[in-house]
Amino acid sequence: MPELPEIETIKRYLEKEIIDQKIKNIEIFNKRSFKGNKKNIQGAKVIRLERKGKVLVFVLSNGYNLMFHLKMTGQILFFNFLKKLAIDKSTRVIFILDNSYLVFNDIRKFGWVKVVDDKNLREEIKRLGIDALNLTFDNLKRILNNTKRPIKLVLMDQAKIAGIGNIYANESLFLAKINPQTPANKISEEKIKELLKAIIKILKKAIKYGGTSFSLYLKPDESKGKYQEKFLVYKREDKKCWRCHKNIKRIILGGRSTFYCLNCQKL
Ligand SMILES: [Zn+2]
Incomplete structure (x- = not known):
């Protein structure tokens, strides 16, 4: 299971790539992997990334946030439009940004992406030590x-x-x-x-x-x-x-x- 160092590595990588990019669309291939309403984040910009423990958070421009938990087998892959998008049968969600794709893969399907407002984010984060x-x-x-x-x-x-x-x-x-x-x-x-x-x-x-x-x-x-x-x-x-x-x-x-x-x- 990815732990703090893996999530921190992902965070540092994505910070260089997706800050200020707009989430134009979201393709969901497995409903259980995506919690919340995707309409709430469509069109919002990624302002900054945060991490607590094994949870990664995209703070968005409109009061909503995207939380990721990779659990056992989750992966977050980044493809700018110049690179060939690689998806497979483990792909659960694709985020289409201004000039890139973000792909959430998860073979075992224990991981999740969740749309939460600021209040819910604080409550979720508070549960962690x-x-x-x-x-x-x-x-x-x-x-x-x-x-x-x-x-x-x-x-x-x-x-x-x-x-x-x-x-x-x-x-x-x-x-x-x-x-x-x-x-x-x-x-x-x-x-x-x-x-x-x-x-x-x-x-x-x-x-x-x-x-x-x-x-x-x-x-x-x-x-x-x-x-x-x-x-x-x-x-x-x-x-x-x-x-x-x-x-x-x-x-x-x-x-x-x-x-x-x-x-x-x-x-
Ligand atoms: Zn020894």
Whole structure:
């Protein structure tokens, strides 16, 4: 699933291309992928892009906004009119702009695009926790002290911290040498500091590499992100830990594959 670094990569790409462009028309191929009334955004201009956690927002000129959530398999692809438009059976929505197309693909159909006014946008955004890149020691400490759930599940709880999914939770915990099963309220202040540093470092590094194209995520120009070439621990089951050379172990935690080094990340 695309996480914060992938959505941030898409945002930075599109900011260079679609600001001030008008949404001339919208072609919807799958009704469930598009929520709200397309008439409300036809003719509106894209003023700016925002992101919170894994949600991307186009702020429009007429008081409406377009929200995107890519969920498992969503893609947002950009084609200016000089490039050949490529659509396939996973294409759910096409936005026709002044001089480009924006294509929303989603094989599994869990993702969505939603038209919301400013008030509804604020309500939707409020349901998300603090954006992971805005975490501070104080708010991370408050979030962790409040629960004895395993730390990895807390990091991935979008209502607490928005933007971290399975890949970057695994990576951050490895870097901070914290066992993913540790009850969140048992983590010392010293370790919380290390974890915060690790989260920010991993997310920034992943943004630098254009995100992780392990499954279907692509950048808007259809190229792949490269963070999968930098994985510290994710998908490295039975391979040697970069730090101590013991084998990486895989367990299932909260239904998700969890990778860690038994030696570096002791309970
Ligand atoms: Zn190790």
